[in-house]
Amino acid sequence: MSELIQNGIFAIRPAGRHIITIGANLIKDKYAAVVELVKNAYDADAKEVTVAFFGEESEGKGITVEVRDTGDGMSFDKVVNQWMVPSTDDKVRHPVSPMGRTRQGSKGVGRYAASILGKELILETITPEGELTTLYLIWEDFVRAQYLQDVGILIESTTTDRPKGTSLRLTGDALWTDKEIASLQFELRKLVAPSIDDDEQESEIEREFTIKLEFDESWPGVYSGLKKDIEPFPIIKFYDYRIWGHVDSAGRATLHYHNNRVGDTTVTDLNFEIRLPEDPRYDLSYCGPIDVDFRVYDREPQAIQNLIERGLSDPESGEPIGKRMATNLLNEYHGIGVYRNGFRIRPLGDPGFDWLSLDKRRVQNPSLRIGSNQVIGFTRIASEAESGLQEKSARDGIKEDAAYFGLIEISRQVLNVLENKRFDYRLKSGLGRTQRDIDGKVDSLFRLEDLKRKVEKTLLAGGVDSKTQQKIIALIDTQQESNAKTADAIKRIVATYQGQATIGKIVHIVLHEGRKPISYFKNAAKFISTSATQLAQRFDQEQLEEVVERAKGFELQSNIISGLFSRLDPLAARRGDKKVEFKLAKAVSNALAVFESELANSSITYTVECDDTLNFYGWAVDFQAALTNLVDNSIYWLNTVDEPRTISIKVAKTDDLLRLEYRDNGPGIPEEYIKSQVIFEPEFTTKTESGSGLGLAIAGEAVARNGGKLIAEYPDQDRGVFFVMQFVLK
Structure with a gap:
């Protein structure tokens, strides 16, 4: 049985240093402390606030920093019952000043940041009616006192004919260095944002609130006697x-x-x-x-x-x-x-x-x-x-x-x-470097026709006999043939890496669709293993039926995995040295099949118009890679618009031209980018985060390797993209 020792009702008694904690320890630095006091001046409807520095009056006394404003000031009652009360909710209850300004502070602690700027504080505040209230405190008193209530603060009120406003004079800080003063100016310049005016091309800092910086004559160095308005950069x-x-x-x-x-x-x-x-x-x-x-x-x-x-x-x-x-x-x-x-x-x-x-x-x-x-x-x-x-x-x-x-x-x-x-x-404008048509750039790098013409011209002008000319030109032709093989090898390597980049785009599909079957295999295998051990010890018909049911699930999940890899298999094919004839309808179907689940999950429907007998002579893997990148882009952008979401692909062939038209009803491409075709530049992307800027560039290069061209056209519908793959048939 417990015995009561003592009880009672008690109040929380903040320690004396609580004021220092909520002031100096919560404010980032002395620049932030000045900013807090400037904000208070703004809240008081001041038209002007001055941050003034005074040199040491006597050795060891320290400098004085004064922040004075032309605001409405505070009455004796307001100083005692609001300024002296930490975390007061006055600005929460009165969020708008008499002048109509939205007040900055709402936590009720910013004024205590003044403890960073000096050891002693003299507050003088004058109301429009001429009431002058003066407060004096020493910050160290709060550190020494056991409880906050133990610190006595002198406050008095008199009448005055001085203009309204508030002044906080803080004495005892060390001399500010030139670098620190420059940093303060930097912060004050950044303090007020420029106005954002639709009709004003070069907006100015708002002038309803002016910040001034002053130094008296006793201040040492280059800032001595300086008085200036803080101007924007x-x-x-x-x-x-x-x-x-x-x-x-x-x-x-x-x-x-x-x-x-x-x-x-x-x-x-x-x-x-x-x-x-x-x-x-x-x-x-x-x-x-x-x-x-x-x-x-x-x-x-x-x-x-x-x-x-x-x-x-x-x-x-x-x-x-x-x-x-x-x-x-x-x-x-x-x-x-x-x-x-x-x-x-x-x-x-x-x-x-x-x-x-x-x-x-x-x-x-x-x-x-x-x-x-x-x-x-x-x-x-x-x-x-x-x-x-x-x-x-x-x-x-x-x-x-x-x-x-x-x-x-x-x-x-x-x-x-x-x-x-x-x-x-x-x-x-030529300030950026284009990276399009990689194959063309590789060819031009190894092409020697210009050199050949210049050599022929030089040999002829030099009187070199025709037999010698032919030998020299033959050497250039031999080197040209060697260069062509090197260029082809480089283009194959580039194509391989671009193919890998395309495969990289669909890795998340493998991870997403393969995760569920693999999880089933893992859990079911564990269950079957445990059940087999138990059945070996004691036969249970119900448990046996459960094992059989789980085993059937292996076939279903295996079919899901098999189907996934079947859809991806065409894209995994290596680009060989030789072109082959392939069916276009099958290539289109393979590209769409890769995204079967994503299209369904995003409620995207698609239509394909392509003759099943239509063949094309080229590299099927490049054709499919181009389509894969277009579909991948469409899925991303269609998910940013409301349903219905559609993709349509139409393939048509004439005697000398093959044309594939690709459309979706997503947000589309800005006209200026269609005009410039900049969307096919590597690194260009309108996605904010996930885009690498490679998808359309790879698609364009893949089409080019098949002798075609990928173009962005102006849409012939309300919204969406309109891409055309065009191949001239020989």
Whole structure:
């Protein structure tokens, strides 16, 4: 029997250092602390906030940092009952200021970040009615006190004729280095996002809230006596490519694109729907309405020079800057920031914090993808309630949940549109290198006709006798024959690797469809083994019947595996040296059979019009590889649209032409890419993540090896793709 020792009702008593914990220990650094105080000034409806630095008044006293604003100030009652109360919910209950600003803070702890900036704090705050409230505290008192309630803080209230506003003076910090001051300016410049205006080509920083930086005369070094307004980095005006606009809460995008490298002001309007794919790693959801503004820069030397020629200059002197400084500026100021109510959520957008994994994407596809040091971007998000995007209490980003991963996917899909347009432009303008027609390039590398003509001309001009000329030309012809064999060998190797890439595309089919039968074999074998042991010891008719039933299942599952490999077998064939005659209907059927389950699971129907007697002389494996890549693409894109989902293949033959028409009713291909045929370039893909940019390139090369051409045509229906394989018959 237990005996009660003691009981009672008690209150939680926070330790004195609790204030230091929720302030200094939760805020990332002193730059973030200044940012928190600037945000508080914004919430107080200040038109202007000044961050001022004062040198040491006496040896060992330390410097003074002051953050003062022109806001509405706080009354004595508000200081005592709100400022002094950690985690107050005032901004939650009053999310909009009297001026109509959406307030930044909601956790009620940001003001305690001031403990990072000095050892002592003097708070002076004046209301519009002229009430001056002064508060004085020493942060070390909280460290020494056992309980928070043990720390006494002096607060007094008087009348004054001084203008309204709030000042926090923090004394006792060490002297800031020039590098730290430069970093602070960097953060303040990035603090406010530019406005995203559909009709404004070069949007400016919003002017309703001005941030100033000041240093008194006693401050040592180059910053002594400096007073300046924080201006945005001018580099954001001189982008090479820009995409900006609005994405609503259902994923409907209304965007605009501008290519600044072509030298005109033409803006392309873009309207499309962003669909969130299913991701096995995490859930995704739409994250409320967002505004985006992504500005991308090429990094080759000529692009940097173009940047300077457009007007990139030093914001202090107004003088043009050099290539090295321009490059350094891009190295220091890049990334895509996320802003709420005009303020950036750190560390999203910090150099080195690649929250969109842009660098990882670029490693996989450097010609198409943008690296983090090539983009300066701004993403505006709605309130936590509207967007579901919640800031972490430690002020170090956004909680990683479905809304956050949805924001990542939406941002990548928007950027992907710019990447594709940039790739197309660079290719057409000679800035990118085409990799199409590999067989043709190999042939031209080993072809000696031009050399032969030049040698003949030189020999003739030099008076060399005809017999000697013939011997020399014969040597070139012999080498040409040898080169042709080498070229054929290289083309066979390329074809082999492209075939392996095609096989790689369907490995997931093998894994998906083979997993269930293999699992059955494994479990049934274990059951039969155990049952056999038991039956050997004691006969049981019911158990025997169960063993027989399981054994029958082996035949069914074996047939599934056999059928799978039968469907894949035509694609596994090696491309031999000789062409053969094969039936086109069978080749089409083989390509579709590979995706039998995926087509059914995605509710995709298909029709084929092809005469069963129609033959073709060539390599069947290449023909099937081309179709396989087209079908694989269709399945991906058809899954992004609503049913019905269809694929149609029509093969027709005339006296001298064989034509295969391939259509689906998916989202289709933008007209500009059909016009340029850039979709057949290796590495080009409109998929945001899973695309390698090889499928259509491999299909095109496979058709070319059979003497044909694969072309993307403008669709003759409401939507979808329209590909044509065309072969001239000899």
